[in-house]
Amino acid sequence: MSDWPMKDKVAIVGIGETEFTKWGQIKRSEFQLGLEAILKAIEDAGLSVKDIDGFASYSMDRNEPVAIATALGVPQIRFSNMFWGGGGGAGCGAVHNAAMAVYSGTANYVVVFRALCQGQFGRLGGPVAGGPRPQGEWAHSVPYGLMTAGQRFAMQTRRHMHLYGTTSRQLGAVAVACRKHAQRNPRAVMYGRPITIEDHQNSRMIADPFRLLDCCLESDGAAAIVLTSAERAKSLKHRPVYIMAASQGNGPRQGSGNMSKPNYDTANFEEVAKDLYERAGVTPKDIDVAQIYENFTGMVIMSIENHGFCKRGEGGPFVEGGRIEWPDGELPINTSGGNLSEAYIHGFELVTEAVRQMRGTSTCQVKDAEICLVASGPGVAPVSDMIVRR
Amino acid sequence: MPYLPAGLPLPQPTDADAPFWEAARRHELVVQRCTECGTFRHSPQPCCYNCQSFNYEWVKIKGNGVIFSYTNVVHPVHPALKDRVPFNVVLVELPEAGNVRIVGNLVDTPFEDLYVGMPVEVTFDDMDEGTTLPQWKRAS
Numbered sequence: 001m002s003d004w005p006m007k008d009k010v011a012i013v014g015i016g017e018t019e020f021t022k023w024g025q026i027k028r029s030e031f032q033l034g035l036e037a038i039l040k041a042i043e044d045a046g047l048s049v050k051d052i053d054g055f056a057s058y059s060m061d062r063n064e065p066v067a068i069a070t071a072l073g074v075p076q077i078r079f080s081n082m083f084w085g086g087g088g089g090a091g092c093g094a095v096h097n098a099a100m101a102v103y104s105g106t107a108n109y110v111v112v113f114r115a116l117c118q119g120q121f122g123r124l125g126g127p128v129a130g131g132p133r134p135q136g137e138w139a140h141s142v143p144y145g146l147m148t149a150g151q152r153f154a155m156q157t158r159r160h161m162h163l164y165g166t167t168s169r170q171l172g173a174v175a176v177a178c179r180k181h182a183q184r185n186p187r188a189v190m191y192g193r194p195i196t197i198e199d200h201q202n203s204r205m206i207a208d209p210f211r212l213l214d215c216c217l218e219s220d221g222a223a224a225i226v227l228t229s230a231e232r233a234k235s236l237k238h239r240p241v242y243i244m245a246a247s248q249g250n251g252p253r254q255g256s257g258n259m260s261k262p263n264y265d266t267a268n269f270e271e272v273a274k275d276l277y278e279r280a281g282v283t284p285k286d287i288d289v290a291q292i293y294e295n296f297t298g299m300v301i302m303s304i305e306n307h308g309f310c311k312r313g314e315g316g317p318f319v320e321g322g323r324i325e326w327p328d329g330e331l332p333i334n335t336s337g338g339n340l341s342e343a344y345i346h347g348f349e350l351v352t353e354a355v356r357q358m359r360g361t362s363t364c365q366v367k368d369a370e371i372c373l374v375a376s377g378p379g380v381a382p383v384s385d386m387i388v389r390r
Numbered sequence: 391m392p393y394l395p396a397g398l399p400l401p402q403p404t405d406a407d408a409p410f411w412e413a414a415r416r417h418e419l420v421v422q423r424c425t426e427c428g429t430f431r432h433s434p435q436p437c438c439y440n441c442q443s444f445n446y447e448w449v450k451i452k453g454n455g456v457i458f459s460y461t462n463v464v465h466p467v468h469p470a471l472k473d474r475v476p477f478n479v480v481l482v483e484l485p486e487a488g489n490v491r492i493v494g495n496l497v498d499t500p501f502e503d504l505y506v507g508m509p510v511e512v513t514f515d516d517m518d519e520g521t522t523l524p525q526w527k528r529a530s
Contacts, residue, residue: 132399139401140433141493143523145394146479147467155481159459160508205476208462208501253437259433259481260490264459 002281004245010099011233011240012388014045014226015352020189020343026220034063034115037069037222042339045226046237047109052226055109058090059346063115079107082249087149088293088339088347089377093384095351096246098227105265107162108228114348115124115222116180123218140259147173150215150296153379154207157298160265161209164313166301168209173319175213175298175340181326182337184363189217190341211266214297216339218254223348241358244389245280247272250381267299267378269306269385276373276385277308286307287359288369288386289332291350292378294339299378304331307375307385335364347376358390392515393497393525394420394477397470407434409448414522417514420448421487453512455482455526458491462501476501481528482510486490498527 011156016037019026026033042049049072055065056079065080079101082088091114097179098110146152160166179195182188194258195213203212233240251271252259263270277283284307294300301315303339309331310318318324326332336342336353354372356362369390376384403411413420423430424438425445437444460480466472480496483489496504497513509529516522 130399133402134399135402135404136406138435139403139407141523142399143394143401143517144479144495145398145468145471145477146461146493151461151463151479154461155459155479159463159506162459205462205464207464260431260491299406 002245002279004036004279006099006103007244007279007281008389009230010243011228011230012225012243012355013228013233013236013238013240014043014047015224016040016042017046017187017223017349017352018221020219020221020345020349022186022189023123023218023220023353026117026119030115030120030222031063031067031118033117033222034113035068037224037299038068038072038111041111041224041226044238047226047303047306049074052111053077053111054098054101054110056081056083056094056110056112057114058083059086059088059114061114062121070320079110085380085382087295087380088105089119089380089383090248091347091376091384092246092374092386093376093382095225095227095243095386096248096384099246102227102229108131108232110227111224112227113222113224114346116345117220118218119220143346144336149379150210151207153299154210154294155381156265156302157209157296160302161296163265164316168201169197170301170316170319171209171214171297172197174294174300175200175322177319178294178327178334178338178340179390180224180365181335182341185342185366188342189219189335190337202254210298215343217344218293219343219345221299221343221345223345223352225351231278238359239390241388241390244282245276246384246386247275247279248382248384249361250383254381257359265302267302267342268381268383269303269375269378270383273276273307274385276387280383280387282387286371287331287373288371289335289336289366291338291354292333292375293347293350294334295378300333303375303378307373326366332364332366335362335366350374354388358388391522392517393495395470395474396466396517400430400517406436411521413448413450414514414524418450419453419488419512419523420450421484422446423449423487426524430490432490432492442470449487451486452480454529455484455510455512457481457496457504457506457508457510458483459506460504462479478504480504480526492524494524494526496526496528
């Protein structure tokens with residue numbers, strides 16, 4: 001039983017997305033895309049911009065609430081919030097923060113959004129962190145050519161392979177599952193481009209053990225949701241999708257990247273997942289469908305372990321044999337195609353997909369799905385989680 | 391010849407790690423250790439994570455380590471590396487210093503021969519007049 005006071009007290013009542021494309025293909029500004037996704041979410045909820053009084057985002061989204069509110073004509077902002085941390089670790093964390101604002105009565109209708117045009121602002125996997133003269137942590141990795149998240153997570157995945165016998169084909173099973181799901185989703189960037197495990201094995205090496213098809217897409221697009229109280233949600237357009245629980249943070253010294261974090265072969269979710277299940281009052285067995293952020297395939301395997309779907313070290317075998325595939329797998333994941341095959345909107349497209357699953361409108365709809373897990377940003381710190389229900 | 395080419399970003403020393411880079415210049419490997427509780431730490435920090443003391447010393451170690459994990463970078467993300475792929479990156483555990491881990495390159499060993507648990511020892515790459523990087527080679 002949960003004694004978390006916020007359980008089921010806040011609901012997602014609207015979702016909105018722009019089109020998703022490969023990076024560099026959308027000519028409208030990233031700011032405009034953010035506005036479009038937000039307006040769609042407001043319309044989907046059956047609300048007006050006049051109702052909106054809060055905004056939250058993450059990963060240093062460039063589009064500040066005050067600018068958005070000015071452009072849209074929002075009459076009053078009561079809450080605006082940026083979640084610290086890089087990558088997609090705070091996708092659910094931003095929703096969590098917004099939900100706290102709603103639950104506390106600080107704001108009534110809060111938009112959570114992420115707008116990301118890698119074509120306009122640079123590819124995340126390309127430029128070198130720390131600049132030409134890196135300091136601090138970067139000074140102890142960048143000069144050695146260790147410059148990207150993918151390379152750091154490659155080393156963590158290699159360690160996982162060493163300890164538990166995880167194989168490249170098991171990494172490939174994650175990529176194949178997500179691509180399979182994208183074949184039913186016309187919005188997906190990789191719609192119409194199926195892959196096999198052999199395609200994965202033959203794709204070029206990026207940073208061993210990661211091949212090209214182990215890596216997420218680089219995309220342009222935006223996605224947004226609207227939150228309000230469970231009470232207000234009852235009178236809106238859609239059946240509410242309730243936030244059963246949310247959690248955020250990380251364990252000891254997980255900010256120390258590839259150096260001395262004591263727990264190394266992990267996606268950093270162990271502590272966060274424990275909080276999550278306790279707050280929701282459910283166990284991994286109760287999860288019908290999961291949206292698990294894929295920056296790189298190996299981190300999905302560690303995320304599955306961290307969330308208790310199998311024991312530590314058993315994530316490789318777990319993802320094989322169609323177990324994570326719709327419609328027959330015991331844990332279908334990333335049913336829209338995810339970061340690997342739908343689009344990389346820093347995982348916020350996984351949040352909107354979770355809502356579709358709970359509404360019964362996914363293109364890979366899990367039959368009778370009632371509870372969906374969303375896990376944001378494996379391997380970074382902080383990470384965040386939520387469980388939603390219909 | 392250094393393992394990686396000129397043109398890569400080089401470290402900008404800060405208060406917390408300048409002695410580390412100064413020692414590397416002398417071809418010595420030093421690790422930060424709390425003088426209150428004796429806990430080693432890396433990368434360098436102003437404060438001990440175990441007891442929160444700001445007092446620390448730099449301990450010179452022999453530089454014997456063990457490969458904890460590794461990657462082989464095939465796709466270059468920096469212009470200076472365009473013609474220098476593939477190259478390895480290793481994470482070396484230092485039993486001499488509380489098993490802290492340090493990033494480097496294994497400069498003398500083909501990727502195919504690399505394995506977790508491989509014993510290595512420190513070596514040094516002089517990058518320019520001001521900067522030396524601690525590096526790793528197969529233990530003799």
